[in-house]
Amino acid sequence: MTYETPEATAIPAAGGSVAPSSGRRLGWNKVPEVTVYFWIIKVLCTTVGETAAGLLNEQADLGLAGVSVLMSVLLAVVLALQFHTTAYRAGVYWPAVALVSVVGTLISDNLTDNMGVPLETSTTVFAIALAIVFVVWYRRERTLSIHRIDTTGRESCYWLAVLFTFALGTATGDLVSERIGLGHWLSAVLFGLAIAAVGLAHFQLGLDAVWSFWIAYVLTRPLGASLGDYLSRPNGDGGMGLGAVVTSTLFLTVILGLVAYLAVTRRDVTEQARSARHAA
Template sequence: MTETERDALSKVPAITLGFWIIKILATTLGETAGDTVSMSMNLGYLVGTAIFAAILVVLVVAQIAADRYRPLLYWATIIASTTAGTTMADFATRSLWIGYPGGSLLLFGCVLASLAIWHRTLGRIDADTVATPRAEVFYWVTITFSQTLGTALGDWTADTGGLGYGGAALVFGVLLAGVAAAYYWTRASRVLLFWAAFILTRPLGAAVGDLLDKPIDHGGLAFSRPLASLVLGAAILLLVLLLPQRAGGHPAVGRNA
């Protein structure tokens, strides 16, 4: 295989309806799994962050070393990023004493900085260009920041906006529907819409995850966090195995076809 042919192989999946369904389930799992370690196991946010960040680094290295898009590895890395995002957001907003507004602003700045450096370095921030190690590093850094930001936004809306977890899930579901409408009926930047949707699926998952596992007197359904995580993990695995999985198209394919 030539270098040009290698560059044409995207390492991330095609963006389909199935992608977004699995992504929302993965973000919900990230919330319940993160809370299981930091709260149910009483390890705290810092220890939880260290555990999940270490797992994330190992999986990102494996993802970068892979010779092509591998669905199970990719989605395991997404789950690791969203779980690490849960504990990192909780640590930023609660343990650093900057609250939801401060944590959300800090993390939003991190997302923008990551995208800006990515664009300045490689010229594009389109997910379809993720085929080289440098692009993958930027991709996963940006994804992790976006997952963390989404957690903070979800908790902020549910806890301080007076909406509760169900109301917060509805708000972010409507916002996602707005992004989908913009995709189909406007000429808005597809790259911008992708990252907007990617960020918004995380607070939706955070709100749904909290709705499932928080105590009833806090507005949740008090389901077992480990059990909820197990069920969500099984559902994700089933969908990854059953739904068609293919690598996203890369611009180089068209140039070399």
């Protein structure tokens, strides 16, 4: 499923050309092509983010705040590697996404569990924060397309947006499954249907490709989290009882296999980067 194409997502500035970008121009896109592999790994990463955050919080004996600091440091290291690369690298990009998933979950959990912030409030705050990132990104770059992540400025906006989509998705998923009381399985079905509706609106009704992508990107977070909770939680708590260790290990194994496959085959490298490499 591909919601974006380079032609569909370029938003022209006044005068018909894309506005100049700030930051070091890299020439090659720093994110993968949006393919079925992209969505599969994204959902798997969100599931791991949910189960791994809970597992670390329970087993590491560091407390929620300590685990949050540890994972934030690891995320900073991996993001430094991501920013240092000059083109998309599956082995760097996807670990960054997985760690953002964990940190985004921990941010939401800290607000709810340690600070007592209601889920309704955190959901609203994260939605506003994401909207601000999009406004700043568009005002600077005149595009929100992920096919144009080729400067440090755009890459910074991109990863901020990704972080807030994960935090927003976590809060939204918890709000639906716990406060509204739908349960993990029904929540997963609901979010899956919502993503399908976005795809239908894009392909059949002409919903803008950029917004289709970002709406689906937000919704995959609570979808993956609901799946993770359903698989890992005990039977008496509405789950299958696999446990966080088994669920995290299973999904991490699949993620590693897919990332290794993509690193070798380069099936998710954008045509722009592929053409540039051939011409070099």
